[in-house]
Amino acid sequence: MYTIKRGTCCLHRYSSKIVYLERYFSSKRVLYHDNALSAGERSKYSHAVSSTDAIRNQLELDENLEGFFNEDVVKNVKRSNAQTKSETNTTNKDLVSMDPSEIPIYDEKGNCTTPGISTFKSEKLSFVENGSSPIPNERTSEINDELNGNQVKNATKDNNQFTLPESFSVGNLKRFLDFFHKGDSPDPNKIPANAKLEQFVDSKLPMVFISRFRDPRINLSIERYIYNHLPDAKKHQFAKRLVLYRNAPCIVIGKNQNPYKEINLHLANILQIPILRRYSGGGTVCHDLGNVNFSFMAGKSLFNRTGFTNILIKALNSIVDKEYANLEFPKFPLTTNAKGDMVNAINQHKVSGSAYQLSKGRYLHHGTMLLNADLHAMSGLLHLSPEKKACIEDKSIKSIPSPIQNISMDPELFEYCCVNSFSSTYGVPSFLHRSTKSNLLDLKFGNAECRVMKLDNISDLPEEVINEYKTFKSWNWVFGRTPKFKLHFKVGEDLEVCLHVHEGRIVEMETSREDPSLAKLRANLGNVYFRGSEVSCYVEDADIAKGFEWNIDQGVHYQESLGLQLN
């Protein structure tokens, strides 16, 4: 909506004015609270038209917010508070409430000639300044075309079923995508000036963190670090988090699950698919790049299994079958089922899985969203023969397979919808310091504002994330942490074996008959790790050793194939 390219501007001069008017009024909404207020209501709020007053109102809501406004403005608020005058039309030179005469006038080259607007323009329209978009991405040019021409066409259609709801905010989508891809093509003259994760992890305001890493272990480590550092919700009620990430193909099991019973280790070994154990409950899921993970964090007193899901569903259902800039939009409405999962409202197929973690004063809800995932590969990795499953006797959490479906939506559009729903619901009405860091973006939806941080440089991550990473990479956590279980199997014709496994080690062995080749293993019970290759070293008969190895883990190469660190 903000894209007014030089040269093309004269053609669209009129339309850009309309666009500007729209933006002008949407910016006014911040002050009036709602554009749709009636005249009477508006006069009720008219005392709050100056931004100083708006900030004063917010400071009254929570004085902890003080640190987040421009110091000058806060000073002004305090000064005007000190004056006990009843009139409230204090004006601030920088953030003075606008009047319609300030609607910008563009010259032939598209430069704004209205005094007082230029700063506003350079701030909001930074990507226009270069004349070309910083994104060498096809999709952005499509969006630019759309913004420049087609949009106007669309808007003039009567009864247009493709019109996006106002809450969708196309302008913010553009800013988001720009921000998301900023720096994708390195510039030799510009070293990105990034903020560090640790500087913002304990922010008292709502924050969205978007990881551009694809390593599932890095992403889960980042998520855990952010969760552990969530400020106390009792003191900082605005401190909520949304973490978004996409993982390269991997398998993630629930905290109390048995990977030997959930995963086709043979296939995972061949395809070199990493296996991770997460800290939240629930069942096993496969991830790939066609799946977006979202993680919502808030104070424990707000714990609600479908709280965030419902907000998201509302946003997604409002854009079903819409069209915009060749982006893929959802094709069917969603709803939640009895278990709190997001499902296709028409055929009840699951499109998203959820898991939760509750800790002192905080909770985490993370969900997967199937957009364009390879469902066939997924089902293969989680497919075990019933005979194999029957070999394992345990009390761990069992995954419940459900029919699944992709929502065939553009991943970045989905991420934007997550940011949009989070910010609109939990954002703070404020005037944040505009950040100059290249990995920070402040987005405003209606009168709610929220900061988005992009994580795309490993050196911006603190040591603690790396420590978490080591846990996710360790065999002891992923396999060793399996709740105790028994494995039954048969070697050769008559040797029946039952191994008792606890904390990653074989602690007991029952056999149908005494076999001399098992003496060494029996002598070492309690010390031998439950790993095929290791156990087979303690078995002194080659065939029996092979039988043990295959039945334990199908001879998986934990280090070479799954990338795990052994003890």
Place this chain on the structure above:
Amino acid sequence: MSMFRSSVQIARFAATKASFGARFAYKPCVGLNLARFESSLSDKNSLNTKSIAFTYSKGPVTVKYTPEHEWVSIHPDGTTFVGITTYAADALGDATYVELPSDLIDQDVEQGNTIGSVESVKSASDIYSPVDGTVTEVNEVLDEKPALINEDPMGEGWITKIKLSDGFKDDDLLSKEEYVKLLEEADE
């Protein structure tokens, strides 16, 4: 600034009240029967006096609570039984797995350390040690029958035994009255 302060309190009060409505909202029955719920809060969150958590010694037995919805019964010899309250068990729903601190047996733990978790309906909820001491035993029955956490959370569903360390004072812990008050406030 005094003008600020009063309005801050009002705003906070309103926000808290609204937010607690959503507490454990997935279980629609929890919030609805408020009158019955509140009158029985105290009875429901009392220790089962027929269970080992109470009958372990001749007494006197002190029962304390934490804001994390745990209870601890303290016996004269310094042995304590730790579990989660009925309120917590109801809110979490059917337990499907209890992660016991079996790897911590004979090890020292401090108040606030994570000593395990209860999983129910895809949620892993951490359990913290309410006291300083040494883990001496875990309730292995829960391995086989996690549902015991829902059936008798404040009795046979105890999770672990912790021997208090010398000089531990239970001043930080809540009495039953204080705990019930906290629940009432939360459900207002």
